[in-house]
Amino acid sequence: MPLRIMMWNAQHFDNQGDNPSVAYREKLAFLRHCLTQREVDILALFETGKTGDLNERLVIELSNSFSLVAGSLQEDGKKKSTTLGTLVFARNELAGDFEKVTEYVLSGTEQRSAILIRHIRTGFGFAFYHANSSYLAPGNILDTVGFIVRNLETLKLSALKFFGGDLNYDARESYKEIKTTLFGSSEPDNPYSKRYAVGSHVLTKLVPEGPGYTHASIRSAHRIVPPTEEQRAFERSELSQGRRPRLIIRLRRVWIATVRTLDYAYVEDIAQWTAECNAAVDRRAEDIERNSGPVRMAFGARMRSDHFPVFYTHNA
Numbered sequence: 001m002p003l004r005i006m007m008w009n010a011q012h013f014d015n016q017g018d019n020p021s022v023a024y025r026e027k028l029a030f031l032r033h034c035l036t037q038r039e040v041d042i043l044a045l046f047e048t049g050k051t052g053d054l055n056e057r058l059v060i061e062l063s064n065s066f067s068l069v070a071g072s073l074q075e076d077g078k079k080k081s082t083t084l085g086t087l088v089f090a091r092n093e094l095a096g097d098f099e100k101v102t103e104y105v106l107s108g109t110e111q112r113s114a115i116l117i118r119h120i121r122t123g124f125g126f127a128f129y130h131a132n133s134s135y136l137a138p139g140n141i142l143d144t145v146g147f148i149v150r151n152l153e154t155l156k157l158s159a160l161k162f163f164g165g166d167l168n169y170d171a172r173e174s175y176k177e178i179k180t181t182l183f184g185s186s187e188p189d190n191p192y193s194k195r196y197a198v199g200s201h202v203l204t205k206l207v208p209e210g211p212g213y214t215h216a217s218i219r220s221a222h223r224i225v226p227p228t229e230e231q232r233a234f235e236r237s238e239l240s241q242g243r244r245p246r247l248i249i250r251l252r253r254v255w256i257a258t259v260r261t262l263d264y265a266y267v268e269d270i271a272q273w274t275a276e277c278n279a280a281v282d283r284r285a286e287d288i289e290r291n292s293g294p295v296r297m298a299f300g301a302r303m304r305s306d307h308f309p310v311f312y313t314h315n316a
Contacts, residue, residue, distance in 0.1 A: 004039050007128065007263065008309035009046040009166040012084075015053040026304050028061060035065070037278070037299045038311050041091045042069075042098075044115075044128040046166050046307075049085020058087065067095035070115050086115045088128055101125065101155050114144055114163065116155065123158030131168040138169050142178060145266065149180040149201045161314070163203060164265025166307060171261040177204045178266055203266035208275035208310045213259035215307050216281050216296050222251045255293035257281045263310045272316040279308035 008031070016024050035043075043066055048055040059068050066089035090098045101116035114127040127148060131137040145163050148155065167174070180201045208214060227235070238244070259281065267273045282295040296303045 003041050003314040005042045005044065005126075005162070005164075005312040005314075006034065006038065006040040006309055007044045007046070007165055007312070008034070009130070009263065009305060009307035011047050011305045011307065012050055013045060013048045013055065013058065014050050014085075015048075015055040016057050020057065023304055028058070030298075030301055030303055033301045034299060034309050038276075040311070041094055042117075042126065043089040043091075044165065045087045045089075046128075046130045047084040048087045055085070055087060062089060065092060066090065067092050069095065069098050069117050070100035072115055084130065086128060086130060088115055088117055090117075097121065101157070112140070112144075114148065114165075116148070116157075118155075118157060123156065124161045125152070125155065125157035125159065126161060127163040129163060129165040129167065131166065133168045137167065138174060141167060141169070141266075142175065145178045145203060146180045150182070152201075159268060160201065160203065161268050162265060162312070163267075164206070164263075164310075164312065166263050168262055171205065171207045171264045174205060174264075175266075177202055179203075201268075203268055204270040206265045206267045206270060206273050206275050206312070207261060208264060208277035208312075210277040211259075211279050213261050213279060213308075214263035214277045214310055215260045216279070216294075217258050217260075217306055218281075218294055218296075219256055219258075220253050220293070221256050223254050225250050225252045257294045263307055265312060267312075267314075269316065273312060273314055275310060275312045277308050277310045 010027050010031070013024065013027050020028075031045075043062075045058075048058065049072065054071050059071070068087060069090045070086075070088040072086045088100075097120055098117050099120055101118050112130060112132060114129040116125055116127050118125055125148070127145075129141070129144060131140055141163075145160070148157075148160055148163075152158070152160065163178075182199045182201060263277070265273075265275065278298050280297040282297055296305070296308070298308050
């Protein structure tokens with residue numbers, strides 16, 4: 001039967017008290033709406049712990065359908081101020097089939113660790129990663145995948161099947177595949193014995209189908225509004241009478257939406273995988289003076305995040 005994964009960077013979906021904020025309530029309503037549109041077995045949410053507290057309220061809110069498998073206040077980053085928390089859930093009927101990989105240790109080159117879960121029966125590993133938003137992201141992704149693969153035995157994993165999340169680097173420019181060479185030794189207990197290549201582990205980039213983007217940033221800017229033909233005629237009339245015409249060109253504030261693909265994955269056996277992102281940016285109202293800019297939508301519902309949810313299906 002297929003395995004279905006949903007990932008969403010909800011942005012500051014933090015733990016709440018007895019009176020949750022409007023933003024929290026709207027994000028929870030949107031999340032529940034998405035979960036009615038697609039069947040989901042594993043749910044990974046990013047930016048759920050900025051406050052330093054596990055989002056216990058959200059765990060309770062989802063408990064009728066999902067159980068927490070792995071939760072993190074911080075992703076054990078080198079810079080604690082850059083870590084924002086991740087929660088990974090499994091559908092209640094499958095929760096007993098998965099467990100958190102607790103042996104994971106941040107390598108010397110990583111900025112943040114991945115959140116790893118293990119499928120108990122097969123030993124397959126699924127990694128969820130929130131990359132730092134910087135030019136270092138591609139190298140950090142490569143290092144993190146390599147570190148996990150080289151330590152599969154220590155982590156009690158038979159293979160790394162999935163590595164995905166908010167990778168914070170546009171998919172058009174990222175690696176097509178990540179290949180890690182595996183080494184062995186004739187004397188495993190001797191650290192000075194000669195090592196040799198015994199194989200490789202390959203993960204291939206999986207970009208979701210859909211509108212061609214998974215992230216939309218919206219900002220305001222000034223745009224030059226050229227004079228109308230009537231205004232140009234007035235200028236010519238003023239000049240013909242020897243008068244200096246007034247400056248007619250004016251500035252107008254508008255909304256600008258910039259879209260990118262930042263949420264995708266690297267998978268083993270890519271022929272067995274599909275991915276989908278239902279996303280739209282409603283551009284009909286762009287005039288900031290009317291206080292109505294472009295709106296991010298998914299499955300017909302308005303969304304309060306720059307990132308759209310992405311759905312992955314493993315068909316084997």
